[in-house]
Each structure stands twice: as C-alpha cells, then as structure tokens.
Amino acid sequence: MEAKTKDLWVFVETNEDGSAKNVGIELLAPGRDLAAKQGGALVALVVGSNVEAAVEEAATHGADKVVVVDSPEYKQFSTDAYAAVLTAMIEKYGPTSFLMGATPNGRDVGPRVSCRLQTGLTADCTALDVDEETGCVCWTRPTFGGNLMAVIMCPDHRPQMGTVRPGVFKKPAVTENKAEIIREEFHVDAASIRTRILEIIREAEGENVDLEGAEIIVAGGRGVGSAEGFDVLRELCDALGGTLACSRAAVDAGWIGHAHQVGQTGKTVGPKLYIACGISGAIQHLAGMTSSDYIVAINKDADAPIFGVADFGIVGNLFDIVPALTAEIKKR
Amino acid sequence: MNILVCIKQVPDTNEIKIDPVTNTLIRAGVPSIVNPFDGYALEAAARIKDNDPDTKIVVMSMGPAQAEDALRECLAIAADKAYLVTDRAFGGSDTLATSYILKSAIEYVESWEGKFDLIFCGKQATDGDTAQVGPEIAEHLGYSQITYALEVQQASAEGIQVLREADDCNQVIASDCPCVVTFTKPSFDPRFPTIKRKMAARKATINQITAGDIPGIDLTRAGLKGSPTKVKTSFVPPRKEGGVMIQAETPEEIAAKLFESLNGVHVI
Amino acid sequence: MSQYNPVTPEVIAELEKVVPGRVVTGAEVNPDYARDEMPIYGTRMPEVSIDVLTTEEVSGIMQVCYAHNIPVTTRGSGTGLVGGCTPICGGVVLCTSKMNKILGYDLDNFTVDVQPGVLLQQLADDAMSHGCMYPPDPGEKLATLGGNVSTNASGMRGVKYGATRDYVLAMTVVLPDGRITRMGAAVSKTSSGYSLINLMIGSEGTLGIITELTLKLIPAPKATISLIVPFEDLAACISMVPKFKQNHLNPQAIEFFEKEILITSEEYLGKQVFPRKVEGAEVGAYLLLTFDGDSQEELDNIVEQVAEMLLEEGAMDVLVADTPPKMKDAWAARSSFLEGIEEQTKLLDECDVVVPVTRIPEYVVYVDELAKNYQFRLQYFGHAGDGNLHIYTCSNDMEREEFLRQVDDFWNKVYAKTMELGGQISGEHGIGMGKVKYLAEAVGEANIQLMQGIKKVFDPKMILNPGKVCYSL
Incomplete structure (x- = not known):
C-alpha cells in the first residue's frame, strides 16, 4: 500500500460499554509529537458499539480528527471483524503511521492487519521517535526478555505500524478545541466472524492469585499488623491494577491466605513493580522477588534489610504512606 | 486429527548476560532451549492426544541446523514427526517473512501429511518477543485464530473450544477448524519426556526442508529482502542506579515524589 | 538454671x-x-x-x-x-x-574461605561461577554454612560425595572463655594430635563458636540430569536402591518418597509436576535421581544404562529432566516437602534416623506397621542413597499433651529399632534439645559420659548453648 497522507493514526480500542480503553488515549500523547514531526495530522480511529464516550474522549485529548465506526458487530472484540474494519479504514485513508495499544486484543489483531497489508509491525514499543534523515518512525522495543533494546524502522512499506504497552505514555492534557468527527459506515457480516465468545470468567480474589504473571504487585508483611490492615494495600492494588501479595509472616499470623505468599516457600515473582509494605526483607522473602524490575520498600525500620534491594525506599508508617500513594494515583 | 506445532529454538533468557566492556549480549555459551511458550503449545497438543490417541502431532521449526536439538526435545515429549525448515535464503527474516516461509512450508508438508486441523504456536518467542508470527501465519493461510490460549477445553476436526486470557478476565472462546491457536502460560507445567521417547528421539530422522524443496515459494518475500522492518540499531538498556531514599515532610509529598519517580521509569 | x-x-x-x-x-x-x-x-x-x-x-x-x-x-x-x-x-x-562474605578461593588447591553466615545457596552459586562445586547439599538452601557444619548436615549428594565432615578442612573457633583458636589445616591429610576439628563438626554450637571456615571444593561436573522414576509401591521403590551400587552406577542423589507427601507438597506449591498415573496404573512411590558426568555423551550413556536397569527391575517408567528449568521443577516439589507438611499440620514432630542402606526396606515396613498403633499420621521421605530417613508425625486433632506423649513412645520404639539395625538416631539434623533424652539410650552410658566430659573441657562454666546434645538441664 502507498501512503496517501502524512497522517498518524491512533487506534482507540473501546470497552463493551462504549468507553475508551486508556491506552488509546495515552497514545495520543506521543502521537501528537510524531504527527507534527511527520508533517501530518493526528487522527484517532474509534471502533466499537455506542462509542460516543470514547469519541468524546479522543476528540478532546489532542486528536485533529476522529474517525468513528460505530456498529453492534464491534461491541465484542473479534479478530475477523476488527481486522476487516481496520484494514478497510487504513486502505481508504492511507495514513503513513498507525499506533495501537499492546493489549491482548491489540496484539491479536495488529499482526493480522499488518500481514494483510503486507507491511511491517513493531510490537510492544517503549519509545517512539522520527528519524530525521528519512522521516520514518523509529520504534524502540525490548528483546531477549528486556536484556537488549532494538530500534526498528519500516522504511519502504506503509503504513508503519506499531503497538505500545499500556502505561508507557501518560494521557495528554484535555484540549480546548475538539477534533473533527468523521463517521464511517463499514459493516462486517456475522457469518464472516469465525470465533464465538461462549463465556466470560472473572476470578474471585484469592482463588487463583496470579502472582507469577502480575506486572504490579503490592505486598504486605509483619508490619501490616492484622487482617484488616491489608485493606489499605488492597485499595492501592485496585488503584494500580496490581495483585496483592504477602510475606510468610503474614500468612503464619493468619492475616491472609498462602496463595498470596511470595518467597522461598511461596511464589517466585518478577513484576515490573514490587511494592513491599511492612516487610523486613528476610532472605527467604527476597528469594522470591529480587528479579522484580523495580522494588519500592516502605518500612518503619531504617535498618530493615529490604532497603538494601529497594530501588526506592521510604522510611515511614505504611498506614500513612500507602493511602497517600493511592490518593496520588487516583488523582492522575 | 492432525495438529501442527510451530516451535522455535531460543537462547535461555535466564542465562543471558551482558558483556560489561562492549555492552552487548554475550551469546556464546548460552544454552539453547525450546521457546517456553512453544512448550505450552506442545503440551496442549499432547493433552488432546492423551484423550484421542489417533491424533498426529507434527512439529516444525524454521531455523539453523542446531534447531534440530529443539525438534528432538519435542519428539521426546510428545511429537510424532519433526520438520526443520532451513536455508541460508531464509536468514534475516522479520516476522512477515518468517510467517510467509512457514506458511509455504506448511502447505508443502500438508501435501503428504494431510491438512492440519489445528496449528498451535507459542504466543511469542522469548528472544524476539513480538507475538506476531502466529497471527501472521493464520492470515497467510486465511484461517481463524485464537490468541492468549490458556488451555484447550475441547478439540476435534469440527472445532475447538479454548480458555483464553483477556485484559481483566478469562474467556471461553470457540472456533471452527482449521484454526491457529497461540498459547500463553497455563496453570500446569508441560510434561517430562520419558526415557523411551528420548532414546527414540535421538535416533529419529528430522526431515529438512530447504528453499529448493518448496514449489512456488517467492524468495523475494523471504530473508532480508522480504522483511519490511529493519533493525536500525540495538543497545543495552542503562543499568538501574542504586537505591534512592525518598524523603519529604508529609506522606502526601512522599507519595507525590514516589509517583514521579515511578512514572519517570515508565512503571506507572 | x-x-x-x-x-x-x-x-x-x-x-x-x-x-x-x-x-x-x-x-x-x-x-x-x-x-x-x-x-x-x-x-x-x-x-x-x-x-x-x-x-x-x-x-x-x-x-x-x-x-x-x-x-x-x-x-x-x-x-x-x-x-x-x-x-x-x-x-x-x-x-x-551478617558474617556472610565469601573471603576467597584458592582454585589451585580447590579450597574456599568463608564466614559462617554465608548461605548454602550463596556458596553453591558462587562456586559454580568459579567452575567448582561444594558437594554437601542439604535440602534447606538458606541455612548458613556455620549451621551446616555445626550439625554435619550433608544432604542429598551424600550418596556420591560423602558428608559435610569430609569437606571441612579448617576453622577459626572462639572458645567459651573468649580465646580464639584455629583448628585443622588446608591440607589433604593430617595426623597431628587429636582431631579437635572433628569434635567441632556436628557439635551444634555447644563447644565453641565457628567464625571462619576453610572448605574443600571439587571441580563442577559438566553435565547433570535428573530422572523421575515412578513405582507402584514403596517396597518396589526402595528395593531398587541397593541395585545402583551393585550395578556400578553412581548417582549423585537418590531421594525416595511416597505419593502422599508428594501430593501434599504439590498442593502447597500449587503446581503438579510428577505424574500420578502411568499408563493407567496409580503411582505409589517415586525415586528422584540425579546423575552427573564430565560430558553430555558420558551422561547419555549412563542414563541409558540406568534406565535399562530400572525398567527391567520393575519401575513403571523413567522420566527425564535434562534442562535446567525441568530439573528445577523436579526438585522444587522435593524441596518443599517440609513446608508442605508444615502448612497442613498443627502438631508436628520429626526424626531423622539413619540406617544401613540395605536395611531400609525392612525398616520402613516396621515403621509403617508401628504407626498404625497411634493416632497421628506419618509422612516420610529420605535420602535413600545413604539410608537417611526424615519421618514426620503429624496431627491436626490431637491434644498437644497427648500428641507429645504418643510421639515420645513412638520415637523410643523407632530409635530402638534403628539401633537394632545398626543405625543411628540422627543422620544430619542433630540432637539439639529435642532429641537429648534419646541420645543416651542410643549411644550408651560410656559414650555419653565421654561426651559430657569433653563438653566440660571446652566449656567449664557450661555457658555455651546450655541444655543441648549430651545433657539436659
């Protein structure tokens, strides 16, 4: 495909209730920069059913235009429907670049679209820029489990496509002007959707606590003091989208179930962020979490061994610090 | 039923080290393993076969000659037959080129193995981490796909039903066959190979498929030539600095400082 | 007091x-x-x-x-x-x-100097990075070397490599009165007066305080592989053990366990690793073996030999763990036996007997039969290769006093049987305070008096770790 414009498109994925998933709005931030450097407009593509809320959000966070495809067959994500509509819109408008959130759905449909268009897709990017010489997008991404970063370009094929993980960029500020809204009609008939969602299962807390797959973990130890004490940690978890964990001391004291235990006799975890609250940092606990990317320690005792492995340490009362942190996150 | 499992041999990322002088990855001496996600795909196929012994499991890998070791491991665990797709012309392929080559090899192999009802892959390889080849193979073949599969609940030549991991919940999702399914880590671990299978695997023939074997393959779509994405440069990410103590007057200020710090390193 | x-x-x-x-x-x-x-x-x-x-x-x-x-x-x-x-x-x-530094290696002589607080896992990893292995390998990887040496805890590689005692060359000891002395020497053999270092090893902190150790290392084997061998029942499993030596096969570790304790441990870990059935038949017991060798080919040959023997002699199958992640999985369940039991049990006592390897089958049968007379449950596993069994008595519904009474009665009989078969009452956990009352019976009057005499010589005021090993307060 040849690019018809110098525009940069951001795919704004929606939820079944018609609201925008955060990542799509987040991508409008780097999108703004890149579009300017490429000399084109920033266009948000919103697809879903009853998506006025998402359109409004996209329109007021920096997009120049919002292209909307709003129809019942897009309410639930399916590879076939979304691959079709994305491809159709890209072929019609011919953007030079296309950003998507690296959500499970994004990573599902992104490569189908890039393959259908015989173009290049760079997955899971952590940084974006434009190469001065060629005007192409430079996509920076982790390889080898994050041990090596690669900078990728897609010089000759269009659109240049990339997926970006949620949380890498912050949502841009709300803008005064609203984007131009363009409503597109594109339908996919039910027969061409080859997958069917039969059931949605949400896990009750504590049953299958997925610590090993968690990206963010908030853990409590002896310093939490009681079963109720864990409630402030649960609130922080909710605000961060994290998983609750604990040290052996808390389990032995009966405050929380063993399924949450991290350590030598519990689970071994490697999240992006591990927040240890009231945990002293006994070697048995460290054995389970030192491969976390970033460790935050909150403890009253300045000599607690946990501060030896923490990237960010706070000497203080977790019952003051943790609620303050929860409040701070909710503000943003 | 015929199941194809696509696998890749990757370096063991737990053992990867950085050369402090040149600031590059040390590749020598790093053990090679079967990509763990492909291991989950093979285990899923093996479980189907546990229930239906007439199932045939074929494993295929695109890679250099040493990838044979990975294929033999798969034979020892559960596979019945193995194919190595290997040719200098394939080197340097990005995901689009790789998926095209695999698709061509798959169609070629199907001409005597029979059509594959299911094609299983790991969701991503732990070296490239792109998670693109599976869906791209599905696109080239025009098949439906299910990604982020945790476990197969039902499978037959008529269709497959899978437990899938979504954003904030799990889904039970079904598709007709043929279908490409990519697997992520389930709650169970892949099985151990048995000694009988290991000894048989050691003696087994691994069939090699080169560019010349595949009729009609368009080599301009393979290798560097066929790769729309190019690596401009690579670098080792800067090491984290030592621990920082965050201090301030009030908990609110501490929280704000912490938030900024974490935001600065893209963690929240 | x-x-x-x-x-x-x-x-x-x-x-x-x-x-x-x-x-x-x-x-x-x-x-x-x-x-x-x-x-x-x-x-x-x-x-x-x-x-x-x-x-x-x-x-x-x-x-x-x-x-x-x-x-x-x-x-x-x-x-x-x-x-x-x-x-x-x-x-x-x-x-x-906090005395946790590895002070230095002498790679020409294969020795390493360490402080007593160095963890077993720490030394194991560090030695590996120098191409060496410290063979003693107790199950508790986060124990300190000082503790290991104080109990002569040898662990799972004992069957091939021997006990911790064989790897302690020298130590710095602070005596109860504060004098500092050096015992042993970094040499291969010595006949220079009474072996004080051998008194210190296994003395459980009652004779002196170890503040530095010189340990012996060996070149690290180039390749290791683990095998999981399921059996229909414990008898078939245990009777396999003497056959390794008989067939000139030298496993690095031979662990045995029944299915109950495996299930407990896998439930605790939340992960099933070992097959519960083989070709439709239920598995009753397992051997977990590790072999090491100087090359992958050497190992492949050994494994073929071993597998042939095992299958001929009645194993249900032989599963191979030959990659680091698979070996880790195979041993993870074994490493969590104690924690698995602890999690499920309110009242817990244990013993750690050692009997000659060939007597294990009859010993286990005896213990099983004996346990039927008591209210508590029995769970056990062991280093089959050196006849060291860890037996746990467990109860969730007995009264604490009654439990202690019944368990005491049980141990008395268990230890008597152990001595009868030519064994000893502790293979590696030591006597501490928990087993003091059984030691006199086990070693005899004369020996206990010698031990008490030695204690008095080292510690005339009896201030160091009172009430342990050879006397109670």
Whole structure:
C-alpha cells in the first residue's frame, strides 16, 4: 500500500460499554509529537458499539480528527471483524503511521492487519521517535526478555505500524478545541466472524492469585499488623491494577491466605513493580522477588534489610504512606 | 486429527548476560532451549492426544541446523514427526517473512501429511518477543485464530473450544477448524519426556526442508529482502542506579515524589 | 538454671564497649531468635541479641559473658529442626547472618574461605561461577554454612560425595572463655594430635563458636540430569536402591518418597509436576535421581544404562529432566516437602534416623506397621542413597499433651529399632534439645559420659548453648 497522507493514526480500542480503553488515549500523547514531526495530522480511529464516550474522549485529548465506526458487530472484540474494519479504514485513508495499544486484543489483531497489508509491525514499543534523515518512525522495543533494546524502522512499506504497552505514555492534557468527527459506515457480516465468545470468567480474589504473571504487585508483611490492615494495600492494588501479595509472616499470623505468599516457600515473582509494605526483607522473602524490575520498600525500620534491594525506599508508617500513594494515583 | 506445532529454538533468557566492556549480549555459551511458550503449545497438543490417541502431532521449526536439538526435545515429549525448515535464503527474516516461509512450508508438508486441523504456536518467542508470527501465519493461510490460549477445553476436526486470557478476565472462546491457536502460560507445567521417547528421539530422522524443496515459494518475500522492518540499531538498556531514599515532610509529598519517580521509569 | 546470671545493665554496658550501638535488648529483640523451625520443642526469648560481624567481637562478647556467667546461644538462619539454637536459658543470642562474605578461593588447591553466615545457596552459586562445586547439599538452601557444619548436615549428594565432615578442612573457633583458636589445616591429610576439628563438626554450637571456615571444593561436573522414576509401591521403590551400587552406577542423589507427601507438597506449591498415573496404573512411590558426568555423551550413556536397569527391575517408567528449568521443577516439589507438611499440620514432630542402606526396606515396613498403633499420621521421605530417613508425625486433632506423649513412645520404639539395625538416631539434623533424652539410650552410658566430659573441657562454666546434645538441664 502507498501512503496517501502524512497522517498518524491512533487506534482507540473501546470497552463493551462504549468507553475508551486508556491506552488509546495515552497514545495520543506521543502521537501528537510524531504527527507534527511527520508533517501530518493526528487522527484517532474509534471502533466499537455506542462509542460516543470514547469519541468524546479522543476528540478532546489532542486528536485533529476522529474517525468513528460505530456498529453492534464491534461491541465484542473479534479478530475477523476488527481486522476487516481496520484494514478497510487504513486502505481508504492511507495514513503513513498507525499506533495501537499492546493489549491482548491489540496484539491479536495488529499482526493480522499488518500481514494483510503486507507491511511491517513493531510490537510492544517503549519509545517512539522520527528519524530525521528519512522521516520514518523509529520504534524502540525490548528483546531477549528486556536484556537488549532494538530500534526498528519500516522504511519502504506503509503504513508503519506499531503497538505500545499500556502505561508507557501518560494521557495528554484535555484540549480546548475538539477534533473533527468523521463517521464511517463499514459493516462486517456475522457469518464472516469465525470465533464465538461462549463465556466470560472473572476470578474471585484469592482463588487463583496470579502472582507469577502480575506486572504490579503490592505486598504486605509483619508490619501490616492484622487482617484488616491489608485493606489499605488492597485499595492501592485496585488503584494500580496490581495483585496483592504477602510475606510468610503474614500468612503464619493468619492475616491472609498462602496463595498470596511470595518467597522461598511461596511464589517466585518478577513484576515490573514490587511494592513491599511492612516487610523486613528476610532472605527467604527476597528469594522470591529480587528479579522484580523495580522494588519500592516502605518500612518503619531504617535498618530493615529490604532497603538494601529497594530501588526506592521510604522510611515511614505504611498506614500513612500507602493511602497517600493511592490518593496520588487516583488523582492522575 | 492432525495438529501442527510451530516451535522455535531460543537462547535461555535466564542465562543471558551482558558483556560489561562492549555492552552487548554475550551469546556464546548460552544454552539453547525450546521457546517456553512453544512448550505450552506442545503440551496442549499432547493433552488432546492423551484423550484421542489417533491424533498426529507434527512439529516444525524454521531455523539453523542446531534447531534440530529443539525438534528432538519435542519428539521426546510428545511429537510424532519433526520438520526443520532451513536455508541460508531464509536468514534475516522479520516476522512477515518468517510467517510467509512457514506458511509455504506448511502447505508443502500438508501435501503428504494431510491438512492440519489445528496449528498451535507459542504466543511469542522469548528472544524476539513480538507475538506476531502466529497471527501472521493464520492470515497467510486465511484461517481463524485464537490468541492468549490458556488451555484447550475441547478439540476435534469440527472445532475447538479454548480458555483464553483477556485484559481483566478469562474467556471461553470457540472456533471452527482449521484454526491457529497461540498459547500463553497455563496453570500446569508441560510434561517430562520419558526415557523411551528420548532414546527414540535421538535416533529419529528430522526431515529438512530447504528453499529448493518448496514449489512456488517467492524468495523475494523471504530473508532480508522480504522483511519490511529493519533493525536500525540495538543497545543495552542503562543499568538501574542504586537505591534512592525518598524523603519529604508529609506522606502526601512522599507519595507525590514516589509517583514521579515511578512514572519517570515508565512503571506507572 | 540458677548457675547463670541475668543480663544486667552493667553487663549490657560492657557488651556495648565491644559492639557499640549493636546490643539489642528487651522488646527490640527479633522474635525469630527465640526458636528455630521446630517450635514444638519450646521457645524462649533471649535477653540480648547481637548480630556479630568479626571474630574479634565474638571473642570480646564471650569474655564478658564468661566473666559474668551469662548463657550464650549462636544462630545462623534458624532453620534447625531440633531446637538447636533455642536459647532455653535466655541470655545472649549471637546471630552470624551478617558474617556472610565469601573471603576467597584458592582454585589451585580447590579450597574456599568463608564466614559462617554465608548461605548454602550463596556458596553453591558462587562456586559454580568459579567452575567448582561444594558437594554437601542439604535440602534447606538458606541455612548458613556455620549451621551446616555445626550439625554435619550433608544432604542429598551424600550418596556420591560423602558428608559435610569430609569437606571441612579448617576453622577459626572462639572458645567459651573468649580465646580464639584455629583448628585443622588446608591440607589433604593430617595426623597431628587429636582431631579437635572433628569434635567441632556436628557439635551444634555447644563447644565453641565457628567464625571462619576453610572448605574443600571439587571441580563442577559438566553435565547433570535428573530422572523421575515412578513405582507402584514403596517396597518396589526402595528395593531398587541397593541395585545402583551393585550395578556400578553412581548417582549423585537418590531421594525416595511416597505419593502422599508428594501430593501434599504439590498442593502447597500449587503446581503438579510428577505424574500420578502411568499408563493407567496409580503411582505409589517415586525415586528422584540425579546423575552427573564430565560430558553430555558420558551422561547419555549412563542414563541409558540406568534406565535399562530400572525398567527391567520393575519401575513403571523413567522420566527425564535434562534442562535446567525441568530439573528445577523436579526438585522444587522435593524441596518443599517440609513446608508442605508444615502448612497442613498443627502438631508436628520429626526424626531423622539413619540406617544401613540395605536395611531400609525392612525398616520402613516396621515403621509403617508401628504407626498404625497411634493416632497421628506419618509422612516420610529420605535420602535413600545413604539410608537417611526424615519421618514426620503429624496431627491436626490431637491434644498437644497427648500428641507429645504418643510421639515420645513412638520415637523410643523407632530409635530402638534403628539401633537394632545398626543405625543411628540422627543422620544430619542433630540432637539439639529435642532429641537429648534419646541420645543416651542410643549411644550408651560410656559414650555419653565421654561426651559430657569433653563438653566440660571446652566449656567449664557450661555457658555455651546450655541444655543441648549430651545433657539436659
């Protein structure tokens, strides 16, 4: 495909209730920069059913235009429907670049679209820029489990496509002007959707606590003091989208179930962020979490061994610090 | 039923080290393993076969000659037959080129193995981490796909039903066959190979498929030539600095400082 | 107990002179220091705790305590299973965890100098990075080397490589009166007076405090592989054990366990690794084996031989764990047996007997039969290769007093049988305080008197770890 414009498109994925998933709005931030450097407009593509809320959000966070495809067959994500509509819109408008959130759905449909268009897709990017010489997008991404970063370009094929993980960029500020809204009609008939969602299962807390797959973990130890004490940690978890964990001391004291235990006799975890609250940092606990990317320690005792492995340490009362942190996150 | 499992041999990322002088990855001496996600795909196929012994499991890998070791491991665990797709012309392929080559090899192999009802892959390889080849193979073949599969609940030549991991919940999702399914880590671990299978695997023939074997393959779509994405440069990410103590007057200020710090390193 | 003095502010002041700012007292003392991993034997908070850093300060502290008759108990990670580091008379607890440096390797002579607080896992990993292996491999990887040496805990590689005792060449010891002495030497053999170092090894912190160790290493094997061998029942499983040596096969480790304890452990870990059925038949017991060799080919040949023998002699199958992640999985379940039992059990006691390898089958049958006369449940596993069994008595519904009474009766009979078969009452956990009453019966009057005499020579004021090993208070 040849690019018809110098525009940069951001795919704004929606939820079944018609609201925008955060990542799509987040991508409008780097999108703004890149579009300017490429000399084109920033266009948000919103697809879903009853998506006025998402359109409004996209329109007021920096997009120049919002292209909307709003129809019942897009309410639930399916590879076939979304691959079709994305491809159709890209072929019609011919953007030079296309950003998507690296959500499970994004990573599902992104490569189908890039393959259908015989173009290049760079997955899971952590940084974006434009190469001065060629005007192409430079996509920076982790390889080898994050041990090596690669900078990728897609010089000759269009659109240049990339997926970006949620949380890498912050949502841009709300803008005064609203984007131009363009409503597109594109339908996919039910027969061409080859997958069917039969059931949605949400896990009750504590049953299958997925610590090993968690990206963010908030853990409590002896310093939490009681079963109720864990409630402030649960609130922080909710605000961060994290998983609750604990040290052996808390389990032995009966405050929380063993399924949450991290350590030598519990689970071994490697999240992006591990927040240890009231945990002293006994070697048995460290054995389970030192491969976390970033460790935050909150403890009253300045000599607690946990501060030896923490990237960010706070000497203080977790019952003051943790609620303050929860409040701070909710503000943003 | 015929199941194809696509696998890749990757370096063991737990053992990867950085050369402090040149600031590059040390590749020598790093053990090679079967990509763990492909291991989950093979285990899923093996479980189907546990229930239906007439199932045939074929494993295929695109890679250099040493990838044979990975294929033999798969034979020892559960596979019945193995194919190595290997040719200098394939080197340097990005995901689009790789998926095209695999698709061509798959169609070629199907001409005597029979059509594959299911094609299983790991969701991503732990070296490239792109998670693109599976869906791209599905696109080239025009098949439906299910990604982020945790476990197969039902499978037959008529269709497959899978437990899938979504954003904030799990889904039970079904598709007709043929279908490409990519697997992520389930709650169970892949099985151990048995000694009988290991000894048989050691003696087994691994069939090699080169560019010349595949009729009609368009080599301009393979290798560097066929790769729309190019690596401009690579670098080792800067090491984290030592621990920082965050201090301030009030908990609110501490929280704000912490938030900024974490935001600065893209963690929240 | 009346022979000891309480820790007075005057004593604390003198201790402060030795380790300024690091004398921890009263409510500040870490509650973990009151006990080890078997609280059933009793717990007691010390009056003072000090995390020591150097030989000199240990000497200074001992001089103060010796002068004032203050009891002193040493601890490392506190992972002991017989109450060995429980300070039953209060006093001072010295914790060696911060003495955790690996001081240096002599790779020409294959030795390494370490501080006593170095963890087993720490040395194992570090030695590997130097191409060496420290063969003793107790199950508790986060125990300190000081603790290992104090109990002569050898672990799972004993069957091929021998005991911890064989790998301790020299040590620096602080005696109860504060004198510092060096025992042993970094040489391959010696006949230079009584072997004091061999008295220290396994003395469980009652004769002196180890502040530095010189350990022997061996070149690391180039390749290792683990095999999981399922059997229909324990008898078939155990009877396999002597056959390895008979067939000139030299496994690095041979662990055996019944299916109950495996299920407990896998439930605890939340992960199923071992097959419960093979070709439709239920598995009753397992052998977990590790072989090592100088090359992959050598190992492949060994494994073929072993597999042939196993299958011929009645194993249901042989599963191969030959990649690091698979080996880790295979051994993870084994490593969590104790934690798995602990999690499910309210009242727990254990013993750690050792019998000649060929007598294991009849011993296990005896113990199983005997256990039927009691209310508690039995779970056990062991280092089959050196005849060391870890037997756990478990109950969730008995009264504590009744449990202790029944268990005591049981151990008496169990130990008597052990001695009858030519064994001993502890293979590696030691005597501590939990097994003192059984030791006299097991070793005999003359030997106990010799042990008590030796204790008096090392520790005339009896202040070091009182009430352990060869006498009770």
